[in-house]
Amino acid sequence: xxxxxxxxxxxxxxxxxxxxxxxSGINAFSQRNRTVTVKGLAETEMPADKVIWPLPFKEVGNDxxxxxxxxxxxxxxxxxxxxxxxxxxxxxSISAPQVVDMKAExxxxxxxxxxxxxxxxxxxxxxxxxxxxxxxxxQGELLNQGIAVMGEDYQYQVQFLFTKLNDIKPKMxxxxxxxxxxxxxxxxxxxxxKLGKIQSANQGQFSITDRDANTPYxxxxxxxxxxxxxxxx
Numbered sequence: 001x002x003x004x005x006x007x008x009x010x011x012x013x014x015x016x017x018x019x020x021x022x023x024s025g026i027n028a029f030s031q032r033n034r035t036v037t038v039k040g041l042a043e044t045e046m047p048a049d050k051v052i053w054p055l056p057f058k059e060v061g062n063d064x065x066x067x068x069x070x071x072x073x074x075x076x077x078x079x080x081x082x083x084x085x086x087x088x089x090x091x092x093s094i095s096a097p098q099v100v101d102m103k104a105e106x107x108x109x110x111x112x113x114x115x116x117x118x119x120x121x122x123x124x125x126x127x128x129x130x131x132x133x134x135x136x137x138x139q140g141e142l143l144n145q146g147i148a149v150m151g152e153d154y155q156y157q158v159q160f161l162f163t164k165l166n167d168i169k170p171k172m173x174x175x176x177x178x179x180x181x182x183x184x185x186x187x188x189x190x191x192x193x194k195l196g197k198i199q200s201a202n203q204g205q206f207s208i209t210d211r212d213a214n215t216p217y218x219x220x221x222x223x224x225x226x227x228x229x230x231x232x233x
Contacts, residue, residue, distance in 0.1 A: 034231040035199050036187050040180025042172040043222040045211060048160035051132045053124040055139070055149045056156045060114040064099075071097055071120050074147050078122045081142060085135050087124055095121040121156065129160065129217060160217040162208055168221070173203055176225035184229045196230030 055078055059067045075094055082092060100117040126132050136158070139149055150156060181195075188195040204224045211218040 034193070035228050036184055036231055037226065037228050038180045038183040038187065040176040040178065040183065040225045040227065041222065042176035042179065042225075043220065044168065044172065046162055046164075046168070046219050046221055048129050048162050048217045048219055050125070050127055050161040050163050051129045051217070052159040052161070053126075053132050053136065054121050054156040054158070055123070055142075056119055056121040056153065057147055057149055059118045059120070060112075060116065062115045064116060067116055067118050068097070071118060074145075075120060075122060077145050077147060078142065081139075082122075082124060082135070085138070086128075086131055087126065087135070091124055091126040093123050093125070095123065133217060158216075160210075160219070162219040162221065165206060165208070165221070169206070172206075172221070172223050173225065176204070176223050177201075177227065180225055180227040181229075184227065188229075188231055191231070193231040193233060196232045199228040199230055201228070202226040 057074060059070050059074075061067045061070075079092065079094075083089070098119040100119075101115060102112040102117060103115050124132060124135075142149055185195050202225065204226060206221065206223045209220050210216040211220045
């Protein structure tokens, strides 16, 4: 009888300890499931460090040899203009001329008085953005030489690029993470909790856009980081 009492006591104690352990585990599990998801933004403006500047012009006429001679002379005039202004040889390229035979255009509605329409493109690709911007405002000098550079064609738009993203990435990610933590701490305080460790984090994607339509040479760079934090009592 005495042995049965002892055995029953041991079983009861074991069940009690098991219950406490389960309760503790449930509490711990519920605590781990309490999380908050926040986003942190980092944003900065940077000047473009590379520019691609196409200078297209057209020649129309009926005699191909004459048109090609005119193209060569005008290409040479553009090259001289660029080099005299400080653009280097390795920053300049000339595309093969694009020839359109207007009489062979089956879908043309209007009749052109000229048979051939030839487009030539001289392209400047340079890291000297300030110099190129200056030359863009001076290209009227080419008009005095009879060279009308097309500026409205969507196909030949100037491109301002920012290529040094890796140089500013670490600092921007750090700033975005700090902003995310500040938002999480505010949420935890307002909800009567404390902020725990990070459960998971997503760096987010960087975006590079023009600051506005009038200043495409100034880039707006932003990243949004998403961070999940544990909450605790």
